[in-house]
Amino acid sequence: MAQQRLALWNAEEDLEEDVDMTIALDGYGQxxxxxxxxxxxxxxxxxxxxxxxxxxxxxxxxxxxxxVVKSFIVHFHQAVLDxxxxxxTVAYESGWNKYTEKFYSxxxxxEAELIAxxxxxxxxxxxxxxxxxxxxxxxxxxPNIDDRFHSYENSCELFNYLLNSDGPVELExxxxxxxxxxxxxxxxxxxxxxxxxxxxxxxxxELLMLAEGGPVWSSYSVLxxxxxxxxxxxxxxxxxxxxxxxxxxxxxxxxxxxxxxxxYRMLGYFSIIGLLRVHVHLGDFTLGLKVMENxxxxxxxxxxxxxxxxxxxxxxxxxxxxxxxxxxxAIRTFVTILNFIMRMRxxxxxxxxxxxxxxxxxxxxxxxxxxxxxxPSRLDDNIANIAKERYGEQYxxxxxxxxxxxxxxxxxxxxxxxxxxxxxxxxxxxxxxxNALISSSxxxxxxxxxxxxxxxxxxHLDLFLADVAAQLQVPTLRSFLKLYTSLxxxxxxNFLDADEEELVQEMMVLKQASRSISRVTGSEGxxxxxxxxxxxxxxxxxxxxxxxxxAESTIGRRxxxxxxxxxxxxxxxxxxxxxxxxxxxxxxxxGTASGVNSQQQAEAVAGQNRPARSGxxxxxxxxxxx
Amino acid sequence: xTSEWLTPSTRSELIENLVSxxxxxxxxxxxxxxxxxxxxxxxxxxxxxxxxxxxxxYQFNPExxxxxxxxxxxxxxxxxxxxxxxxLCISLLDERPLNAQLDEPDPLPTVLPILKGLHSLLFRCRFxxxxxxxxxxxxxxxxxxxxxxxxxxxxxxxxxxxxxxRATFTRISSERLGSYLNLSSSxxxxxxQKLGWPVDSSTSxxxxxxxxxxxxxxxxxxxxxxxxxxxxxxxxxxxxx
Numbered sequence: 001m002a003q004q005r006l007a008l009w010n011a012e013e014d015l016e017e018d019v020d021m022t023i024a025l026d027g028y029g030q031x032x033x034x035x036x037x038x039x040x041x042x043x044x045x046x047x048x049x050x051x052x053x054x055x056x057x058x059x060x061x062x063x064x065x066x067x068v069v070k071s072f073i074v075h076f077h078q079a080v081l082d083x084x085x086x087x088x089t090v091a092y093e094s095g096w097n098k099y100t101e102k103f104y105s106x107x108x109x110x111e112a113e114l115i116a117x118x119x120x121x122x123x124x125x126x127x128x129x130x131x132x133x134x135x136x137x138x139x140x141x142x143p144n145i146d147d148r149f150h151s152y153e154n155s156c157e158l159f160n161y162l163l164n165s166d167g168p169v170e171l172e173x174x175x176x177x178x179x180x181x182x183x184x185x186x187x188x189x190x191x192x193x194x195x196x197x198x199x200x201x202x203x204x205x206e207l208l209m210l211a212e213g214g215p216v217w218s219s220y221s222v223l224x225x226x227x228x229x230x231x232x233x234x235x236x237x238x239x240x241x242x243x244x245x246x247x248x249x250x251x252x253x254x255x256x257x258x259x260x261x262x263x264y265r266m267l268g269y270f271s272i273i274g275l276l277r278v279h280v281h282l283g284d285f286t287l288g289l290k291v292m293e294n295x296x297x298x299x300x301x302x303x304x305x306x307x308x309x310x311x312x313x314x315x316x317x318x319x320x321x322x323x324x325x326x327x328x329x330a331i332r333t334f335v336t337i338l339n340f341i342m343r344m345r346x347x348x349x350x351x352x353x354x355x356x357x358x359x360x361x362x363x364x365x366x367x368x369x370x371x372x373x374x375x376p377s378r379l380d381d382n383i384a385n386i387a388k389e390r391y392g393e394q395y396x397x398x399x400x401x402x403x404x405x406x407x408x409x410x411x412x413x414x415x416x417x418x419x420x421x422x423x424x425x426x427x428x429x430x431x432x433x434x435n436a437l438i439s440s441s442x443x444x445x446x447x448x449x450x451x452x453x454x455x456x457x458x459x460h461l462d463l464f465l466a467d468v469a470a471q472l473q474v475p476t477l478r479s480f481l482k483l484y485t486s487l488x489x490x491x492x493x494n495f496l497d498a499d500e501e502e503l504v505q506e507m508m509v510l511k512q513a514s515r516s517i518s519r520v521t522g523s524e525g526x527x528x529x530x531x532x533x534x535x536x537x538x539x540x541x542x543x544x545x546x547x548x549x550x551a552e553s554t555i556g557r558r559x560x561x562x563x564x565x566x567x568x569x570x571x572x573x574x575x576x577x578x579x580x581x582x583x584x585x586x587x588x589x590x591g592t593a594s595g596v597n598s599q600q601q602a603e604a605v606a607g608q609n610r611p612a613r614s615g616x617x618x619x620x621x622x623x624x625x626x
Numbered sequence: 627x628t629s630e631w632l633t634p635s636t637r638s639e640l641i642e643n644l645v646s647x648x649x650x651x652x653x654x655x656x657x658x659x660x661x662x663x664x665x666x667x668x669x670x671x672x673x674x675x676x677x678x679x680x681x682x683x684y685q686f687n688p689e690x691x692x693x694x695x696x697x698x699x700x701x702x703x704x705x706x707x708x709x710x711x712x713x714l715c716i717s718l719l720d721e722r723p724l725n726a727q728l729d730e731p732d733p734l735p736t737v738l739p740i741l742k743g744l745h746s747l748l749f750r751c752r753f754x755x756x757x758x759x760x761x762x763x764x765x766x767x768x769x770x771x772x773x774x775x776x777x778x779x780x781x782x783x784x785x786x787x788x789x790x791x792r793a794t795f796t797r798i799s800s801e802r803l804g805s806y807l808n809l810s811s812s813x814x815x816x817x818x819q820k821l822g823w824p825v826d827s828s829t830s831x832x833x834x835x836x837x838x839x840x841x842x843x844x845x846x847x848x849x850x851x852x853x854x855x856x857x858x859x860x861x862x863x864x865x866x867x
Contacts, residue, residue: 219686220651227648282685283717286678290646323717325710422720423685455721463713466742470750501754504802508751508790512708515793515839517628531628540842544796545831551842560851567859 058114065110069099070118073129077119080128083172092177096132105140109133124161124171130154135184138191145206148192152216155185159225162267163232168258175266179306182270185225186277192217193421196428199438210428219423222278226271233268234259239294269295273309276316281421283460285320289528292317297333297528299340307344308353311337311360317528318367319418323460325467327375328518328536334368335380363416365390370412373398373405374471375516375536378555401475409468413461420456473506474513478539481550489546500546507543514540631709636671638662650679653687660695663702670778672702674711681718693734697772700741705782707748708789716742733771740768753787753806761808780808788821793839800830 072095079087100109112126112133119125134151137143143151158181162169173181196210196217215221230236234255241251258264272291279288295301297317304310314337321330341361369387373395378384388395397408427433480495481487493503514537519530541550633642641662644650659680666672677699684691696719703711747756759765760783773779787806791798804814818825824833834840 223651231648283720284678284682285717286675286714287682290675323710323713325708424688424720459719459721460717463716466746467710467713467749470746501802501805505751505753508794511794511839512751512790517709527632529628529632542796542840542842543794543798545799549842551844553843553845553847555847556849558849560849560855564855564859568862571859571862 061110062114062117065115066103069103069110070115072099073115073118077122077125080125080171081122083170085172085174088172089174089176092174100136100140104136108141109136127154127158127161128173131158131181131184134188135180138184138188145209148188148195149209149213149216151188152192155188155225156221159229162264163228168261168264172263175262175306176308178263178266179270179309182226182229182267182274183308183312186222186274186281189217189219189222189278190281190419190421193423193425194419196425197422199426199434207428207434210425211431211434213425213428219278219282223275226274226278229264229267229271230275232258233264233271235265235268235272236294238265238268239296243296270306270309273313273316276320277312277418280316280319280418282423283420283456285323286529288316288320289324293527293529297336308357311341311357315360315364316418318364320528322367322371323464324517326517326531327371328377328516328534329531330371331368331375331377331379332519334364334371335383338364338368338383338386339380362390366394366412366416369395370398370409370416373409374468374513377536378558381561399475401472403472405472406465406469410461410465413464414457417457417460420460422456470509471513474510477506477510478537481539481541481548482552484548484550486547486549489543489548492548504543507541507548511541513537631674634671634673637673637676641673641676645675645679650682651686653683653690656680656683656687656690659683660692663695663698666702667698667776670782672706674703674706674709674714677702678714678718681715685718685720693732694772696734697737697741698776700738701772701776701779704741704745704748705779705786707745707786712741712745737768737772740765748783748786751787751790753783753790753808756783757808784808784817792834792837795834796836796840797831797833800825800832803832 072091076088076091076095079091109132112130115129116126119129130151131154134143134147134154137147138151162171202210238251238255238259241254246254252260255265259268272295275291276288279285279291295313297314314333318330318333318337321327321333338361341357365383365387368383369391372384372387376399391412394408394412397404398412426437476496480492489504489507490500493500496503498506514535515533516536517531518534518536519526519528520532520534538553538555539550540553541548543549637645640658644655644659649655659676662673662676663680666677680695680699684696700712700715703715706712744756744760747753747759760769776782784807791803791806800814800818803818804810807814807817809817815825818832823835825831826833
């Protein structure tokens, strides 16, 4: 009900624009309007007139939709009706983006009401259409408050349909889309919270709507959706049953009628990842890893089939580990996924999410550089070299320690950290309090600094920097200790121009910084929070009263990685060579002959390309090789 | 190592269900968790995840906010150093509007910086400085109103120092150890005896028993190549053959 009322009220404003447009664009519309106003005016009350005008405006707008788009929507609808996953995938991943580029790169797609006749007013398709419609608004345009509220309502309708129909619904959607639904839901929640927290930029209308907004994008409602999807699909029970090697029948019994359907199972999976992300946005790093309890982080789990999900999972898990001071775990997490991204790069370029993945990867290189400076390891020289290449200047400062380091850590943290949000809105429902807040924020010298959003980012930054600051002396101490096998504490204190007792206490910090809790290998099936204390440094020492004894464990040079990489490379080169067309014979003088030649050559090239392509697995969302 | 932190043996089934289930979001359960916190405080128990669940409820339901509970949670988390518990708690303390409906002025804004300072000293192993500041006149309010209620607080701080000393030293002078523990003469001797650490009667140097952290050995780690690393190459050769 509320939505309908809103739409009608909305129409009044839209009308002026739409009528103008009709006049400008459509002579027919102008004529009708002219006659209407002269002949029928006395008998027609205002609301009927409005309705008619609206109807005409809609018709005109409908005519504006390019025919290819209309037939695309019809086709798309049919694919959804048929549950034809292949066709839906093509429409979703390629068609939608193609027409966005062509017709809607700077404007909205046609409103759902407008295209409704094309799809027989199919309510489910219209919900899905709106899901795409709003996602496009958020990513390409500036959503206004109505968009923000309506996209929330539409998400609720979608989840209601999935969760509260009589039994599981028959719908099937590609995995990529299912992930995008969950991902976008959380993204819109996050940007809404950020937008909501900036009180000074709100118009009176917006203030009013926010005051009456109620549960729109509230943290509870978002968590509710994700937990419901997780529980309805019994995805955790499914994962455990799989791990225990239960038979297909047993699993079907365990997961129930919902969990048997791929749609629900994947939504369940993605909701777990979604919860991880929401908890990180809210600063709850332990809970983030706790919801992942049953999900195994390896390349075989189902969520890895959707690359965007795969990458996001590792990013958030890695960040949680940083905030838990478990730098070795963070490093391992980032190395795994960065290697994966690098290996898959050749396929990425074809994806519409290529840019997004690259940006996340870049942030993970920054996070990796930070962890690597705090806890140097030789886990993967290749990734370490790329990180040092991209963030060389910062890395050098961070690794050196001392006063310059903090600024570099801060810069990279701000760049690479997730968006933090405050769970609760400013007191919009309380006019006195909100006005006080607005005027105090307006008085503040820089309003951006005082917004709660900036505060929550800074709160996490400060915590991280405090941890880092405690370790600033560590690189210096290590570099001195490396030179000795034993050394008096007093002598070392003299080198550093420090008090002996202070130095001894600093040595305890060094010891602390060389230990970390870490998930040990072979801990499959245990929570991501599990772990054991490990040594993270090659340099070990102990203090015997006032004498420091030092021992260094050296790691023999690693050859295997280098040989494996180069063997693989050689194999590839050999394959490529074998697949190359035979060299073209030297050019003969006859013109016709050379024409035939080049044609043959082209055929040869095309011929050798084809088998090579189709042999490759398309990792990226599973688009059919076009 | 982490299992006691994730699920302390003292945690009851009721609390376990709250911590691990969806019921943790139900505001009406906050009093159960708060009672559990006060139980921890009286009986020298500690359950970080249960306390984080309280802060989570406060984060979502500002009207539940109770500053004394928050302060007690932070004090308990303080002595978990060098584990990140204290930071994890702070992460959940959202900024709250100043006009929170409280009968008395909120003590948290004044206590929080003090606690952060104390945490920093513990994390940076500045134990003598910690005791000096903790016992200073400025912190009388914290001691009289809060830490006095937390059973075994000072011993918990000593345990932090002992963890650092055990990892770093093979032998340490009584004097230095005493300055870390804020103990002297007979109290110190009694404490060391309780730890079971031998003391040289003539030099009064304490020997720390060997443990994995204070044993050092120079080693050379050799690489071992695992089969999965080679699967691609082998698979490729087979496919081509």
